[in-house]
Structure formats: structure tokens, C-alpha cells
Amino acid sequence: MEVCVFVRNKVDSFNFYYNHKSSNGKSKLELVNWWTIEDKLFQHPLLPPTEKVYQNFKRRVFRIPVVHKPPWYFVSYFNDSEIESVSGRDQKLLDLLASKLNFRLQPFDPPDHSQGSAIVNNTMKGVLGTIWLREVEIFIGDLTVTYERSQAVDFTFPTLIDNEAFLTHAPGYLSEALALIRPFHWKVWPPVLLTIFISGPLLFIIIKISYLFNISYNRPSQNDSFQLLSDCIWVSSAIFLKQSCLVPSDINKVRLVVVVLYLGATYVIGDMYSANLTSMLARPARETPISTLEQLAEAMEKNEMQLLAELHSASHGNLENGTGLYEKIWGMMKKQHRYLIETAEMGMQGMQLVKDNKHYALIGGRETFYYNTKRFGAHYFHLSEKLHTRYSAIALQIGCPFLQNFNKVLMQLFESGILAKITEDEYQKLVEEKKIEERKVETVAEGKQATEEETDGGQPRPMSMATLSGAFVILSIGYSASVCLLFIELLLHKIKLP
Template sequence: MKCFSAPCSVIPFDPLTCYVRPERRVTVARVLEGRVGDRVASAESGGRSVKLAEFLVKAISPSYLYLVIDHEWPGSTAAVRESWRAWVGTVVIPCHSKLDILEAALRATNHLGTTRHAMLFCSSQRTLEIFKMVRERSLESSTLQWVVALEGGDLMPALGHVLREGTQVTLFVRDLADVRHHVVWSSYIDPSDTIQFERRGAWRAEDEDQDDVSLDGWLFPDLNRFYQDFRGRQLVAAVLNNWPFFGLRYLPDGGAVADSGLDVSVLDALSSSLNFTYTVKEPSDGQWGGPQPDGAITGIIGMVASHQAHLAINEITITASRERVVDFTLPYFLESTILVSRAPAPKSRAFAIFYPFSPLVGVLQAGLPVPSYTNRVKLQVFQELAVNRTGHLQIKMLNAIKLQLQGMSQIQIHLNFRSPFGSWQIWGLLAASTGLMGPIVWVVAAVLRSISEHRDKLDLYSLKTKVAHISLQESAFNMYGSLLRQENMIQVNRWSLRILFFLWYIFCNIIYAIYSGTLTAYLAIPSFEQPIDSLNDLLEATQDGYVPLFLVGSSNEFLFKAASSGIFHQVWKAHDPSSSFSYTIDDAMDMINYAPLWQVLEGKRVFVNARLGSLIRATIRGRHKFYLARQTMYPQGYAIVCRSGAPYKRNFEKMLIRMTELGLVDKWTQDQVTKVPRASGSEGHKTRLRAPEAITLHHLQGAFYIMSLGFLLATMVLLGEICGYNCLTCEP
């Protein structure tokens, strides 16, 4: 295995890197047959081919060059030698080699942002086969420019049918009448969406070292300038009926036209600025779609990848899997993903009397989420992403939209508790304190009575009359009555008992004030079930029968499905294949609160979806019926999908950046928000806290439960006493 040291020789070996000079390297792809230099040494007399090869390398000044050459072409060595002199990274591939080698070489450098050139010096039949391979394997690229040398122009019509937009080709067609004369043609797309060739000049090889060149501009057209004006061309846009982003209006003949939405405004602005018209087309499966494990590409992504549409726009999230089959512009809209569930149901008031001493989890459903360190970090990442990808922040706009939408709904205070029976430590201490206070008073009184009996000189007549005859049961009952603000029947004239009663009265007043005030607040303001605010809450809720809900073919489905570990993977494992998927956002929002009669998961679904669309649809259906989680996740950017290698992508990006910088995207978004209709059941809702409710039997059911329990217990004790009395009085 060797590396060539001279630019005019090519030695066969497996692909590797050979350093011709320390500063420059030439990569030679696998050459399957013999030493090319030996075979073409006798053909170097073809000076015209040599001069053409030298001219092309000098004219295009490539930074990276692919030479696809025929063994018998006289200019092969000249092309390699000239690229070596120009210090150009060159890949030499014989025309007869497998097309897979050329495909691998093209894909290996496809990520480079610099312009690459490929020179084809092959037979007409092989040239046509190469461009068919480029079409079938979607190797179009706006950074790859092809130069083809042809013998005569018979191949041009067939080549025009094979080429697709994104493959830029310049032809040097030799004039059969004058072999020194070459006509230069360049491909372009005409308004009828077909590939045509435009004559750009001529090249003629002279006997001297100088060439006669007459070109109308450059060998390759300036694509940025060319696509500044589409000349009235009609494009096909793949969309879904998904207002507020892209709403469709259906015609009587079954067709559809763009109606209103944020993305409609964006596309209208692009068409007006770049002078093109568009028609809309929906995918047959009704999905956003993307690459599938079986190799198929579904949805509107598949329509663009298969060249059924020129672009796709409709709340389309940029994902790594989709970028492998289509090209995305820079994002023009940023938002995050949230969890949407049914509104927490009011908690039962049966045990409201225990709530004042319960561990409280309070949630104020207002304009902005409760600030936390996690949310601040996510917001910072969200802002940095917006700056890096579009150069424009949209955070203020998103907050304003959220406030405006939530202004249509009623702000509620959600009071949630881990246990309706409260903290057993507090209730245990209260019971123990009340139970011990009676015996303590009884013991102190007994001690005082014992002292008076042994000291006749002390006047304890009053003490004996007031305390001596109080039993333990009476003492305990009076202490319990003091806790409930009842009058204490025990009267004392000794300071030891007075101090004990004084401290007990203070303790009872504090407990009574705290309990009664807090209980009044709980009875007046409704309490609700624990809401689902994060993915961890969703995992806990799955134990109660909740399941996550995804849109079929959406980026969220692909994201959770592709996760192999972590919280996303755990959530995906909890999904139910029969009830965790919906084809439209509207159906998903309806499934959150309602379900068919044959399903038992009514209200047991948590929708994973983007925030803006969910918030608008919740407002339309009644904001009070839904709960939007406070924690957000997975910031996602929406972009326009273009065909792989689409040359007009850069012009789209320039216009999108200009729109965002001018604030047009923000304005169009808020224009759609103002169109949001209110639900009939929430017209009277105001953005203020709910006024305290009047106390009803529903609030006091706990007190009646206790009274009923007391009656039952007293009845049982009475029956026991009667039975005991009968047993004692009955004769043997």
C-alpha cells in the first residue's frame, strides 16, 4: 500500500489520507482497476482536454473538489495536477467505480458550509446514471456545484428530466463541428417548476497558452440573488388544519385554501416579498410525521422529503431525526411543552374540620407560575436558545399572551392536602394535653386537701368545700369544656391551682383562635385535588389510573418514544396504546374531560403538548375545565421545512429573521389571540380572586357527622349501661 508523491500519478489502494504536502492533503477514493497514469500516459497529447481541465480548476477555485473521471480521458492527470498546485482538497473517483463510493464521499462532507465542486468527465450514459443516483438518494445540496464535460448536446433533454431543484449543474458541451469550441450551459428552475438550461457563454481552446473565454457572468448563478425573485412561481405547501398556526377553509369542491393563523401570515409575507404563490396540500395520514423505524417517512415531513411539496409550515418542531431527511430554516417561534389535565375537582367537605392542622399544599392559579429555581434556569436556557437561533427574544410576547388568555378565566386558589385527617402529631398532642390536664388538676387538689388535714391551723375550709368533692371525671370534663370555650365549674382559692388554670386558659384561647380562624377560611374557600404540575406528578398519578396522551406523529411522541432512560422513558412506559394517542389537538382536549361510554378513563388523561395551542383551546372550551401545569419542559423552535438541499432556504431565513426583528411574528401571534372566543360557561369569569362563599350544609357536613357519631356512641353506651344494670339487679 503506497501513496503517490507526484500529482500526475494515481495508485490504487483502499481509501485513506495521503499528505502530498505538509499543508495540503489529497484524498484518493478506492480505484478498482490498475494504475490510471500508466493507462492514460499515451493520451496526454490531447492538449484540448488538458487545457479544459486546467481552466476549470482555475476558474471555479474550489475549496473541496470531487474528480469523477474516465480512465481514457486525457485531461485526468492535468486536473489532479492543477488541483495539487492550487492546494485544493481533492477526491478522485473513477467513473466505473460503484456509485456507493461517490455517495459516501458526498455525504461525508455534506455538513461543510463551504461550497464544494464536483467535476464529471465520463461518458454520457454514466453521467446520466450518476445524476439518477443523486435524485433517487436525495443528494441535492445547495453547497455542491457540478461541472460536466459533454461530447455534444444530445444528453441535455434527458438530463433536464433527471435533475431536481437543488442540483446546480454547469455543462461544457463540445461543438462537434469545431472540437476546440465548448458552449457553456447552466441549469435553473423556471416558473413552471421544471429544470431548464440557460446558455452562459463559450470557451475555446487556442494553440497558445491563452484561452478564448466569453461568459455572461459566473459559471454558476448566484442562488441568493436568483431566489430573491421567484418570478411568480407556484409552490406547494404541506400543512395541517391547526389553528391558531395554520387554519384552513374548505371549498365546496373538496379543496382547501389558507384561512388564518400565525403561519399563514408568515407564509403570506414570504410569498409577497419573494414573489411566489402557493397552494396548500394536506397529508393523507393527517400527521406532522417523520422518519419511522421501518424507513418510511410520514406526514407533512414525508411530503417534503418525497418532493410532493416544496415546503411545510405548521407548528413544526425541529428534531434531529427529521433533520436527516429534510432541511429546516432557523426557528421563527419558540415555546415550551406543558402538561394539560382536567381541572382539579373540589375536595370533599366531610373532613373539613380536620383541615386546619393539615400539611398544606397551596396553588394560586394566576397569570404567572410560582417562581422557582428550576423555572428560572429553564427560562434562562429558553432565552439563550432564542438569542442563538433567531437573534430575537420572544419571552415577553409569550408572557403577554399567557396573561391575556388567562384573563378570560377565573383565578382560583387551589388548597390541596396530603391527608384529610391532617397531621396526627398535632391532633395527638391536643388529645394528650386535654386528657392529662384533668388528672393534673385532680392530683394538685388532692395534695392540697392532704396538707389541710395535717395542719389544722391552716384555714382550708373554702378549699375543702370547692375542690375536695370534685371527682376525677368532673375535673377532666371541665378541662375539656375550657378547650371549647365553656365555663369552668371548678372554683379555687389557692394560687397554685389559679396559676395552673391561668396557663390552661391561655393555651385554650390560642388553640381555639387558630383553629376557628383557619377552619373558617377552609370552609369559605374551596379546596381541590392535587394538580399535575410536572412529569414526576404524572408518574405518581399513573398509580391512580392516569395515562399520558400524545399526538400521533408529533415531535413529543418521537421524543418520548426515543428516550432510553430517565423521566421521559418512564412516562413513555406508562402510556396505554389503546387510549394514549390522538390524531388532532381538538380531539385530545376533548378526551381530557370526556371519554366514550366504552372507556373507563374519563378525565384520566394528561395531554403532553405545546403551550400556546393548548392554552387557546382550553380557553375556547372553558379555561376553568382544564389545568395547565406550572412546570414547562423541552423548549422547542418552530421552523419552515424545506426539501433537502433546497437553494431557497437561505432566502427564507433572511426574511424570517427580518420578520422576528421587526416584531411581526409577535404581532401576528397576538392578532390570533384576540380572535379566541370565550366559552359559554366562562363569560362571567373575572380576573380576580373568588369571593368567600356562604356557609351551607355542604360546608358543615363534618359537624353533623360528628354529632351523629356522638349520638350513636351515646346510644351504645346507654344500652350497655341498661344491660349492666339488669345484670346486677337480676336474681339468681
């Protein structure tokens, strides 16, 4: 309760007592101003300015809930319940605020290790629920600003500009045995076959027109015309099959058409195939990655992809309250055996699931995923495109009197580049830790495993028997086609016999 008391201590003087202008958090009536008939108010305005009062918290202690979520918080526990130490990007930010505004931090392990998404049935789960109930005053930890959350808490100036994204398993290599056939995509076959089928009759038409307009040649009979058409089709097929053939005409224009057709078949179709084949053998083809929300919905519908989200997170709220494609994905998620990760700590289990199984995906903040992929091995994962921009901030109680003081310090840290610097420091620390771990790898088995991981990461690798087996696949297809054509010729020969 906010109380202001006016006390008349003399005939022409008043004292003013107020209970909310105390930076140490103790709500007691204190003398803040007085008035006399000669001097009027001692200071203006009547009550002390809020920003001036909260410039110094006088070593006030704030209980801060912390949840282990790298790189924002690194929490080590003692006896699985008591916090032994806290570090990370958000802890550094709080230390800077505490140093500037002169307050102290007392971290504690919250009973519910989730953030909280919205007020439902006059209750709110997660850490934000404790702020809404005014049990806790401050919370920071990759906390995304949403409309539903702003109904329960106040947010400061953004501490991070992030993006929504989802994480999937890295696309696997396609079969090397089919590398020789893969350049012949189904979209290539229609124009190639159309060219082959048109070339023969087109050659026949050119020859017929030449006979019609040139009286020096004897006009062929009907049977000869049928034979000529057959020969033209055979010549065009032989050209595309790289076989030797005899042009069924002495007309120069026909020979020119055949030469152009031969050059097109050899240097266009043949060279394009050779170029595609060379590139595929040099760097084997991979499966199509899932990068957009539309591709994710299609994979969930057709390929049994399962999407996971952290309970009471901003991503959970977007899916649950979203419309259109989000609504469709949320409906498919609810049919899964498991679709929510209970706590932030269990988010590491979600990363492990995505790493080990290509049928799982994880949705959340892109910065968090980027950091965790570095920890688990970036070559195991594929990060999607940015879905939408999201802002993280510090959560305070509604009507918090020192909100402007926090905003002022945060804007100074943002403009000076310190916010970006402490974030980069966590990534740099991760790189140094990985180098130390790599130096410890000395056994032969671990060395082989590291080599395999580098190979899977898209590095160049030597050709194997699996790649060479594609030549035998092509050879078997050719033999099969030859046998089929032989039987067709024998069948036609028997039909022509009397």
C-alpha cells in the same frame, strides 16, 4: 443532478453553463459566466451566489400541504376533500414570505393528516415523509424541531418558541358537607392529641413538685395522687373541650399554667380553625390539580388516568424514545385501550374528551392548548407546568438551496416583532368571535347553562344546604363520642362496685 459545463467557443474564451442556479425551479443549463484571456472571468465568483439567485422566485408555485389545526391553520373543505379556503397564523406567515420572495402558494390536502416523527425501516410517515421523498418542498404548521426529524428534513430559523405541556380536566370541588371537618387534616391531629395527652401529666408534675418543695402543704397519699392525676387529665381535657372546670390546686403557679393552657386552646387552636373554616366556606376547596410529570405518572398508576398524544407528533416521539419518567408513562399508555390520536383534526375530539371526563389527559404544545382552552372554555381545563422548551420551524428538503433566504426573512420578522404580532392577532380574533357568540345566546336554558359554567369556574357563590349539613355532621360526631364516653363511665363504675 448538479451539472456545470465549460464550453470553448473561441480560441481564448470559455462559456460556463450551470443548471442549479434557477429560482423558478426549472433545472436546465443556462449561461452563468464566461472567461477570456484578456478580461479573465466576467464576474466573481465563478457560479452565481445562492442568496442572490433566490432573492426572487419569479412567481414560482409551491405546493403546500395544510392540516386543519387552529390557530396555525383554519381549513374549510369543499366536498370533504378539496380545500376551499385557508387562514390562520402560519398562512399569514407564508403570505409574508411569498410577498417578500415573490412566489405563489398552492395549498392541498395531504393524504396523511399527521406530521411525521422519524425514519423507521427506511420509511417515514406523515407530511414530513413527502418532503423526505422530495414530493413536497415546504411544510409549516406547529412543527416542532427534533433530532429524529432533522435526519429527514432541514429546518429554518424558529418561527415559534413553545413549551411541552399536558392538559387535564379542571379540578372539581370537594364535598361541601365535610367543609367543617376538612380543616382537621391528618397532619394536625398528632400535635393536638400530643398536647392534650401531655398537658394533664405535666399539670400533675407541677403540683407534685410544689408539694415536695413547700412544707406548708400536706403531702397527698398514694390514692390521693392517683385522684390528683385523674383530676389533672380531666381539667386539661375540659379546657380543650371548652368546658368549665375546677383547678385541683390552690397553688398560683398551677393556676398560671392552666390560664396559659386555656389561652392556647382558645386563641390558637380555636382561631386557626375558625380562620380555615371561614376561608373554605368563602371559596370552597378543590381537588389537588395535576401539574407535574410526576403527578401525572402517579395519577395514571393509581387513579386510572389515561394520557393521549397525537400520532407522529413531537410529543409522541418524546414519549416513545424517552427514558426515565417518559419511558414509564409510555409503558402505561400502551396498556390503554386508546392512547394515540390519528390525525391533527381529531385533536379536537381529544379536547372534548378531556372536557367531559376527568380521567383523560392530553399532551402537546402549550400554545395550541392555550388557544383551544379559550375556544372550549378555560374553566373546564387545567394546563400543567412547562415540561421543556420546544421550537417550531418551517421544514424544507435536505440541501434546500434557498434555506438562507427563508432564514433571512424570518429573522427580520422576528426582530421586528411581526411574528409575535400575527400570533396575537389570532388570539384577539378568538376573543371577538366569542363576544359575538355570547350576544347570540338569548334563550333561558342557555342563560342558565352559562350561569352554571361561570359558577363552576371558581366564581363566588351563595352557601347551600350542602354546606350547612356539615354542622349536623359535627353534631352527630359529638353525640356519638358522648354516648361512647357514657358507656365507658358506666362500665368503669360497675367494675369499681363490690
